Amino acid sequence: MLFNSQSLGLEIGRDGLKFSLVSLRKKEYRLDAFAVAPLTAELIRFSHRDPSVLIPPLFVTQLRASWEKLQTRKTRVSVSLPDACGRVMLLDLETRFRSYEEGAGIIRWKLKKHSSLDIHETHLDYQIIREKESGEQTALVSLIAKPVITQLEELLIEAGLEPYSMDFTSFNLYRLFARRIEPTETCLLISYFGGSLGIMLFYDGLLDFYRSKELPGGQFDAGRLFQEISSSLLLYREKHPLRELGSCFCIVAHPQWEPLHDLVTEATGLEPLHLETERFIQAAPGVTLNSSAAFILSASLGAAVRAF
Numbered sequence: 505m506l507f508n509s510q511s512l513g514l515e516i517g518r519d520g521l522k523f524s525l526v527s528l529r530k531k532e533y534r535l536d537a538f539a540v541a542p543l544t545a546e547l548i549r550f551s552h553r554d555p556s557v558l559i560p561p562l563f564v565t566q567l568r569a570s571w572e573k574l575q576t577r578k579t580r581v582s583v584s585l586p587d588a589c590g591r592v593m594l595l596d597l598e599t600r601f602r603s604y605e606e607g608a609g610i611i612r613w614k615l616k617k618h619s620s621l622d623i624h625e626t627h628l629d630y631q632i633i634r635e636k637e638s639g640e641q642t643a644l645v646s647l648i649a650k651p652v653i654t655q656l657e658e659l660l661i662e663a664g665l666e667p668y669s670m671d672f673t674s675f676n677l678y679r680l681f682a683r684r685i686e687p688t689e690t691c692l693l694i695s696y697f698g699g700s701l702g703i704m705l706f707y708d709g710l711l712d713f714y715r716s717k718e719l720p721g722g723q724f725d726a727g728r729l730f731q732e733i734s735s736s737l738l739l740y741r742e743k744h745p746l747r748e749l750g751s752c753f754c755i756v757a758h759p760q761w762e763p764l765h766d767l768v769t770e771a772t773g774l775e776p777l778h779l780e781t782e783r784f785i786q787a788a789p790g791v792t793l794n795s796s797a798a799f800i801l802s803a804s805l806g807a808a809v810r811a812f
Contacts, residue, residue, distance in 0.1 A: 513808025515584040517698050524801050525574050526808040533809055536788045538801055539573040541566050550589040555655040567663040580666045581663060582807040584676040587700060587716035590648035597641045611645060625627030627653050633710050644711060673704040674716055677755050682777045689750035694768055696756045701729055703736050713740050724760050730767040752776040757799045
Protein backbone atom coordinates (compact mmCIF):
# COMPACT_ATOMS: atom_id res chain seq x y z
CA MET A 505 0.00 0.00 0.00
CA LEU A 506 1.32 3.43 -0.94
CA PHE A 507 1.90 5.85 1.91
CA ASN A 508 -0.86 8.42 2.09
CA SER A 509 -0.82 11.37 4.47
CA GLN A 510 -3.81 13.68 4.84
CA SER A 511 -4.11 17.12 6.40
CA LEU A 512 -6.90 19.61 7.09
CA GLY A 513 -6.52 23.36 6.55
CA LEU A 514 -8.96 26.16 7.36
CA GLU A 515 -8.91 29.83 6.40
CA ILE A 516 -11.03 32.15 8.52
CA GLY A 517 -11.36 35.30 6.43
CA ARG A 518 -13.57 38.34 6.25
CA ASP A 519 -15.53 36.85 3.38
CA GLY A 520 -15.95 33.35 4.76
CA LEU A 521 -14.71 29.97 5.93
CA LYS A 522 -12.69 27.78 3.57
CA PHE A 523 -11.80 24.18 4.40
CA SER A 524 -9.33 22.12 2.37
CA LEU A 525 -8.67 18.43 2.96
CA VAL A 526 -5.35 17.62 1.30
CA SER A 527 -3.36 14.42 0.87
CA LEU A 528 0.23 13.92 -0.19
CA ARG A 529 0.72 11.28 -2.87
CA LYS A 530 4.07 10.67 -4.51
CA LYS A 531 5.22 14.16 -3.47
CA GLU A 532 2.17 15.74 -5.10
CA TYR A 533 -0.59 17.59 -3.23
CA ARG A 534 -4.13 16.35 -3.90
CA LEU A 535 -7.35 18.08 -2.85
CA ASP A 536 -9.64 15.36 -1.53
CA ALA A 537 -12.49 17.64 -0.44
CA PHE A 538 -13.28 21.28 0.22
CA ALA A 539 -16.05 23.42 1.67
CA VAL A 540 -16.72 27.16 1.55
CA ALA A 541 -19.21 29.12 3.65
CA PRO A 542 -19.78 32.90 3.63
CA LEU A 543 -19.41 35.12 6.68
CA THR A 544 -20.87 38.60 7.12
CA ALA A 545 -19.57 41.72 8.84
CA GLU A 546 -22.30 41.20 11.45
CA LEU A 547 -20.78 37.81 12.33
CA ILE A 548 -17.03 38.45 12.26
CA ARG A 549 -14.90 41.57 12.45
CA PHE A 550 -11.14 41.23 12.87
CA SER A 551 -9.43 43.51 15.36
CA HIS A 552 -5.93 43.88 16.82
CA ARG A 553 -7.31 43.79 20.36
CA ASP A 554 -10.84 42.45 20.65
CA PRO A 555 -12.37 39.01 19.94
CA SER A 556 -13.28 38.70 16.26
CA VAL A 557 -16.45 36.62 16.34
CA LEU A 558 -19.49 38.73 17.20
CA ILE A 559 -22.10 35.93 17.26
CA PRO A 560 -20.29 32.84 18.60
CA PRO A 561 -23.19 30.31 18.45
CA LEU A 562 -23.85 31.05 14.78
CA PHE A 563 -20.14 30.91 13.97
CA VAL A 564 -19.82 27.48 15.62
CA THR A 565 -22.87 26.22 13.72
CA GLN A 566 -21.45 27.34 10.37
CA LEU A 567 -18.03 25.98 11.24
CA ARG A 568 -19.38 22.54 12.14
CA ALA A 569 -21.68 22.42 9.09
CA SER A 570 -18.80 23.26 6.75
CA TRP A 571 -16.53 20.64 8.30
CA GLU A 572 -19.25 17.99 8.05
CA LYS A 573 -19.49 18.58 4.29
CA LEU A 574 -15.96 17.18 3.97
CA GLN A 575 -17.17 13.79 5.22
CA THR A 576 -13.94 13.16 7.09
CA ARG A 577 -13.07 12.04 10.59
CA LYS A 578 -10.02 14.27 10.66
CA THR A 579 -10.46 17.02 13.23
CA ARG A 580 -6.88 18.23 13.66
CA VAL A 581 -6.75 21.48 11.73
CA SER A 582 -4.20 24.13 10.79
CA VAL A 583 -5.76 27.61 10.65
CA SER A 584 -5.00 30.66 8.51
CA LEU A 585 -5.95 34.14 9.73
CA PRO A 586 -5.75 37.54 7.98
CA ASP A 587 -2.44 39.33 8.54
CA ALA A 588 -4.41 42.37 9.68
CA CYS A 589 -5.59 40.69 12.89
CA GLY A 590 -2.02 40.59 14.24
CA ARG A 591 1.44 41.98 13.67
CA VAL A 592 4.50 40.51 12.01
CA MET A 593 7.98 42.01 12.15
CA LEU A 594 11.63 41.25 11.53
CA LEU A 595 13.51 42.10 14.72
CA ASP A 596 17.29 42.39 15.10
CA LEU A 597 18.68 40.99 18.35
CA GLU A 598 22.17 41.76 19.64
CA THR A 599 23.06 38.44 21.31
CA ARG A 600 22.29 34.74 21.18
CA PHE A 601 20.25 33.05 23.91
CA ARG A 602 20.13 29.55 25.35
CA SER A 603 16.47 28.63 24.99
CA TYR A 604 13.24 29.56 23.24
CA GLU A 605 11.80 30.88 26.53
CA GLU A 606 14.84 33.10 27.13
CA GLY A 607 14.56 34.48 23.62
CA ALA A 608 10.84 35.18 24.07
CA GLY A 609 11.62 37.10 27.25
CA ILE A 610 14.25 39.21 25.51
CA ILE A 611 11.90 39.96 22.62
CA ARG A 612 9.06 40.92 24.96
CA TRP A 613 11.39 43.25 26.88
CA LYS A 614 12.59 44.86 23.67
CA LEU A 615 9.07 45.34 22.30
CA LYS A 616 7.78 46.68 25.61
CA LYS A 617 10.63 49.18 25.70
CA HIS A 618 10.23 50.46 22.17
CA SER A 619 6.52 50.20 21.35
CA SER A 620 3.06 50.92 22.73
CA LEU A 621 2.01 47.26 22.63
CA ASP A 622 0.51 45.73 25.76
CA ILE A 623 2.92 42.86 25.52
CA HIS A 624 1.40 41.01 28.50
CA GLU A 625 -1.92 40.68 26.62
CA THR A 626 -0.23 39.49 23.43
CA HIS A 627 0.55 35.97 22.28
CA LEU A 628 4.09 35.93 20.87
CA ASP A 629 5.77 33.42 18.58
CA TYR A 630 9.13 33.77 16.87
CA GLN A 631 11.67 32.01 14.71
CA ILE A 632 15.37 32.84 14.29
CA ILE A 633 15.92 33.15 10.56
CA ARG A 634 19.41 34.62 10.37
CA GLU A 635 22.53 34.43 12.57
CA LYS A 636 25.81 36.32 12.22
CA GLU A 637 29.26 35.27 13.44
CA SER A 638 29.20 38.29 15.76
CA GLY A 639 26.29 36.74 17.63
CA GLU A 640 23.63 39.06 16.22
CA GLN A 641 20.39 37.40 15.14
CA THR A 642 17.28 38.30 13.16
CA ALA A 643 13.97 36.94 14.42
CA LEU A 644 10.70 36.69 12.57
CA VAL A 645 8.18 37.68 15.25
CA SER A 646 4.41 37.14 15.13
CA LEU A 647 2.07 38.86 17.58
CA ILE A 648 -1.65 38.46 18.14
CA ALA A 649 -3.84 39.65 21.00
CA LYS A 650 -4.67 36.88 23.47
CA PRO A 651 -8.44 37.61 23.42
CA VAL A 652 -8.44 37.14 19.62
CA ILE A 653 -6.62 33.81 19.52
CA THR A 654 -8.22 32.43 22.70
CA GLN A 655 -11.75 33.01 21.42
CA LEU A 656 -11.04 31.37 18.06
CA GLU A 657 -9.38 28.36 19.69
CA GLU A 658 -12.33 27.88 22.05
CA LEU A 659 -14.90 28.14 19.25
CA LEU A 660 -13.00 25.68 17.06
CA ILE A 661 -12.92 23.20 19.93
CA GLU A 662 -16.64 23.75 20.56
CA ALA A 663 -17.27 22.89 16.91
CA GLY A 664 -15.43 19.58 17.40
CA LEU A 665 -12.11 20.57 15.82
CA GLU A 666 -8.57 20.43 17.22
CA PRO A 667 -6.57 23.54 16.26
CA TYR A 668 -2.85 22.74 16.36
CA SER A 669 -1.41 25.76 14.56
CA MET A 670 -2.48 29.28 13.60
CA ASP A 671 -0.58 31.36 11.09
CA PHE A 672 -1.15 34.43 8.95
CA THR A 673 -2.39 34.27 5.37
CA SER A 674 0.77 35.69 3.76
CA PHE A 675 2.84 32.82 5.14
CA ASN A 676 0.31 30.17 4.15
CA LEU A 677 0.27 31.51 0.59
CA TYR A 678 4.07 31.32 0.51
CA ARG A 679 3.97 27.81 1.99
CA LEU A 680 1.69 26.57 -0.83
CA PHE A 681 4.12 27.74 -3.53
CA ALA A 682 7.41 27.31 -1.65
CA ARG A 683 8.57 24.44 -3.86
CA ARG A 684 8.31 26.63 -6.94
CA ILE A 685 9.77 29.78 -5.45
CA GLU A 686 12.85 28.22 -3.83
CA PRO A 687 14.36 31.63 -3.00
CA THR A 688 18.11 31.19 -3.45
CA GLU A 689 18.67 34.79 -4.56
CA THR A 690 17.02 38.13 -3.98
CA CYS A 691 13.49 37.02 -4.79
CA LEU A 692 10.29 39.05 -4.58
CA LEU A 693 6.85 37.58 -3.82
CA ILE A 694 3.80 39.83 -4.25
CA SER A 695 0.30 38.65 -3.40
CA TYR A 696 -3.11 40.22 -3.67
CA PHE A 697 -5.51 38.03 -1.75
CA GLY A 698 -8.59 38.70 0.35
CA GLY A 699 -8.36 42.45 -0.24
CA SER A 700 -4.79 42.67 1.11
CA LEU A 701 -1.43 43.26 -0.53
CA GLY A 702 1.44 41.11 0.69
CA ILE A 703 5.11 41.75 -0.07
CA MET A 704 7.89 39.35 0.87
CA LEU A 705 11.50 39.79 -0.18
CA PHE A 706 14.01 36.98 0.25
CA TYR A 707 17.80 37.20 0.29
CA ASP A 708 19.98 34.09 0.22
CA GLY A 709 16.86 32.00 0.71
CA LEU A 710 15.79 33.84 3.88
CA LEU A 711 13.02 36.36 4.46
CA ASP A 712 14.57 39.83 4.46
CA PHE A 713 11.55 42.12 4.14
CA TYR A 714 7.86 41.74 4.96
CA ARG A 715 4.86 44.00 4.52
CA SER A 716 1.12 43.45 4.53
CA LYS A 717 -1.34 46.18 3.70
CA GLU A 718 -5.11 45.93 3.74
CA LEU A 719 -6.60 48.05 0.96
CA PRO A 720 -9.57 50.32 1.75
CA GLY A 721 -12.79 48.44 1.09
CA GLY A 722 -10.81 45.41 -0.06
CA GLN A 723 -10.94 46.73 -3.62
CA PHE A 724 -8.30 46.18 -6.30
CA ASP A 725 -6.89 49.69 -6.78
CA ALA A 726 -4.05 49.66 -9.31
CA GLY A 727 -2.80 53.13 -8.35
CA ARG A 728 -2.71 52.31 -4.65
CA LEU A 729 -1.03 48.96 -5.27
CA PHE A 730 1.64 50.58 -7.40
CA GLN A 731 2.29 53.18 -4.70
CA GLU A 732 2.56 50.55 -1.93
CA ILE A 733 4.89 48.30 -3.94
CA SER A 734 7.10 51.19 -5.04
CA SER A 735 7.43 52.62 -1.53
CA SER A 736 8.25 49.18 -0.08
CA LEU A 737 11.00 48.61 -2.64
CA LEU A 738 12.35 52.09 -2.00
CA LEU A 739 12.69 51.31 1.70
CA TYR A 740 14.48 48.06 0.94
CA ARG A 741 16.86 49.61 -1.58
CA GLU A 742 17.76 52.40 0.83
CA LYS A 743 18.81 49.76 3.34
CA HIS A 744 20.50 47.48 0.78
CA PRO A 745 21.55 49.70 -2.17
CA LEU A 746 23.87 47.11 -3.75
CA ARG A 747 21.40 44.24 -3.93
CA GLU A 748 19.77 43.49 -7.24
CA LEU A 749 16.28 42.01 -7.40
CA GLY A 750 16.19 38.55 -8.96
CA SER A 751 12.98 36.67 -9.67
CA CYS A 752 9.52 38.09 -9.06
CA PHE A 753 6.41 35.99 -8.39
CA CYS A 754 2.79 37.06 -8.06
CA ILE A 755 -0.22 35.42 -6.43
CA VAL A 756 -3.47 36.91 -7.70
CA ALA A 757 -6.80 35.82 -9.17
CA HIS A 758 -6.87 35.37 -12.94
CA PRO A 759 -9.11 38.42 -13.68
CA GLN A 760 -6.61 40.69 -11.87
CA TRP A 761 -3.41 39.15 -13.23
CA GLU A 762 -3.02 41.43 -16.27
CA PRO A 763 -3.33 44.77 -14.39
CA LEU A 764 -1.13 43.49 -11.55
CA HIS A 765 1.44 42.23 -14.06
CA ASP A 766 1.68 45.67 -15.67
CA LEU A 767 2.02 47.66 -12.46
CA VAL A 768 4.52 45.19 -10.92
CA THR A 769 6.63 45.33 -14.09
CA GLU A 770 6.61 49.14 -13.93
CA ALA A 771 7.40 49.24 -10.21
CA THR A 772 10.14 46.60 -10.18
CA GLY A 773 11.58 46.49 -13.69
CA LEU A 774 11.11 42.71 -13.59
CA GLU A 775 8.94 40.31 -15.55
CA PRO A 776 6.72 38.69 -12.88
CA LEU A 777 5.63 35.05 -13.00
CA HIS A 778 2.02 34.22 -12.16
CA LEU A 779 1.71 31.46 -9.54
CA GLU A 780 -1.57 29.71 -10.36
CA THR A 781 -3.03 27.60 -7.57
CA GLU A 782 -4.61 25.04 -9.89
CA ARG A 783 -1.16 24.13 -11.21
CA PHE A 784 0.09 23.21 -7.73
CA ILE A 785 -2.79 21.05 -6.55
CA GLN A 786 -4.48 18.04 -8.14
CA ALA A 787 -8.17 17.37 -7.62
CA ALA A 788 -9.19 13.93 -6.41
CA PRO A 789 -11.69 11.96 -8.52
CA GLY A 790 -15.12 13.45 -8.04
CA VAL A 791 -13.78 16.85 -6.93
CA THR A 792 -14.48 19.68 -9.39
CA LEU A 793 -11.88 22.44 -9.12
CA ASN A 794 -11.69 25.35 -11.55
CA SER A 795 -9.17 28.21 -11.40
CA SER A 796 -11.51 30.49 -9.43
CA ALA A 797 -12.27 27.91 -6.74
CA ALA A 798 -8.60 26.93 -6.50
CA PHE A 799 -7.54 30.53 -5.91
CA ILE A 800 -10.18 31.07 -3.23
CA LEU A 801 -8.83 28.01 -1.40
CA SER A 802 -5.16 29.10 -1.61
CA ALA A 803 -4.71 30.10 2.05
CA SER A 804 -6.50 27.02 3.40
CA LEU A 805 -4.41 24.84 1.07
CA GLY A 806 -1.26 26.49 2.36
CA ALA A 807 -2.39 25.86 5.93
CA ALA A 808 -3.06 22.21 5.12
CA VAL A 809 0.34 21.53 3.53
CA ARG A 810 2.03 22.82 6.69
CA ALA A 811 1.65 19.29 8.08
CA PHE A 812 3.69 17.63 5.30
